[in-house]
Amino acid sequence: MRYCISFAGAGERYEVAYRYMDMVSRTSVIQEALVDFFHPDTVFLLATARSQKETVPGIRSRVACCTVVPIPDGKTTEELWEIFRVISQLVQGGDTIIFDLTHGFRTLPFISFLAVTYLQEIRKAVVERVVYGAVSGDKKSADIIDVTGFTRILDWMMAVHSFLAYSEGRDLSSLLNDIQREFHVYVVVQSPKRLKGFGAMIENYSTAMQLARPVDVSAMSREILEDLPGVAQEAAIFAPPLDSILGQVSVVQQFQTSQDAEISIELLEQQLRMIRTLIGKNLILQAISLSREWIVNYSYLVSGLPERDWLEKKSRSSVEHALTYEAERRKKNPNPRIKPNEVTPIMELFPGIDALVKLWSKTSIKRNDLAHCGMNPDGRSMGSVHSDAERVISDIEGFYRDNPPTFSNRSEGEYLNVMG
Secondary structure (H helix, E strand, O other): OEEEEEEOOOOOOOOEEEEEOOEEEEEOOHHHHHHHHHOOOEEEEEEOHHHHHHOHHHHHHHOOOEEEEEOOOOOOHHHHHHHHHHHHOOOOOOOEEEEEOOOOOOOHHHHHHHHHHHHHHOOOOEEEEEEEEEEOOOOOEEEEEEOHHHHOHHHHHHHHHHHHHHOOOHHHHHHHHHHHHHHHHHOOOOOOOOHHHHHHHHHHHHHHHHOOOHHHHHHHHHHHHHHHHHHHHHHHHHOHHHHOOHHHHHHHHHHOOOOOOOOOHHHHHHHHHHHHHHHHOOOHHHHHHHHHHHHHHHHHHHOOOOHHHOOOHHHHHHHHHHHHHHHHHOOOOOOOOOOOOOOHHHHOOOOOHHHHHHHHHHHHHHHHHHHOOOOOOOOOOHHHHHHHHHHHHHHHHHHHHHOOOOOOOOOOOHHHHHOO
């Protein structure tokens, strides 16, 4: 259904020419003009006891689809909450609303603004327009001012907060897409060109972050930062609420790397920053999963193996097997079926091999517990999962400080000499 929610108000009314876009409606009752412009099925007329006596009869005589909704005067906090409750129960999910603030008195426009947000987020109604009839000084004409954009300020704030706090970019992407679509529909001369594409970048970045994919995060960070200046120019024109907060998106710069083709110290440190960010966003499984892969990446780099092959399955499996063998042979009763491989002689020369193997074992156990969703009798309790993850990540950071990869990128290093 399509509804108009309007305040009856009180006081003298003047017959004026209401204007909206290229349409004109001459009337003393703004609700009649709103019906002419927006064609609602029903006009919900919010009316105090005074309004019901003074203005409602005149409105009813001009607006056939009018339904009177009694509200208190709003002189106390309790009455304001009652008005909010009344408004919030007028519509259902999927209903379309035109909200008229013209005759809202005292704090009613503020309450209405909050109600609009509630109807969108909780009731899942579609707020098509929020309008205000501004009568001219000579009381001969009145422009219908569209203030819908201001109701989106909270939407923009929440969307940016979700992106920064949780790496959730879908809401921000959707708002950017909506802005570009609306201008292409309603504006002929000038419309944004970059917002929709930028929204897609934001969404792809957030997906990559939530899936703990550092190579993709780096690539999307690069695209976002390259497009940001042009998007900022469009935002200043077409999305003012975004203009003032767009700079916060540049936080992605910390995950941008100069290249992703070869494993390097730069990539290791980018991944460490990403792990710390993931745990800060309470993405514990992702943080621990990436921590395990970081240990493989570190071991690969300091082994002096071909940097370009660091993502190859065979190369990574060799490093993983060598780590597992080193962990196994340190047990009281090692499994004899786990044998050394070609990486083992190199790995045994690591200055920090004991600490690295201990870290590998500890991280693998935590990763497996999380990956199996705690479905084992020895699974960690919910209360300890986050603190366990924090300790693992702190251990990795401490290990890296104590054991910087100083033996990487050597063509004839002491590690490679072991290979003969």
